[in-house]
Amino acid sequence: MIIREQRSTILEEVFRTDAGCVYQSDTENCLYVDFGGRAIKYSLRCFLRLKVLVDRINLPDMAICPERSSDIEIISPCACEHCYVLTLAEIAAMKDLLAGAKVMLDLNSILKERLYRLIK
Secondary structure (H helix, E strand, O other): OOOEEEEEOOEEEEEEEEOOOEEEEEEOOOEEEEEEEEEEEEOOHHHHHHHHHOOOOOOOHHHHOHHHHHEEEEOOOOOOOEEEEEEHHHHHHHHHHHHHHHHHHHHHHHHHHHHHHOOO
């Protein structure tokens, strides 16, 4: 998995599941998604694109479809170098990871906004 200190960059854990973890780097202004044994660096824009692509996958339809090709999904966000080839179970795990990370990022933004208003 990913090391918390990488090239003098401190990574803060945003959200973790059994399947992976999302880290935030304030110095690089990016997120690292550690999933499937790979840690991939994403800008916030690419991270949100990845989340949209994963959320669009209809798991019940994928599970019902009898075709062999429906057992996997290839996810490749545009403007990003990496792609994922995921099974049904891995997609469900990725959805949980990205949804949890997004909630934590949103919560952090709300807290900072409220605290800033109190200080000002």
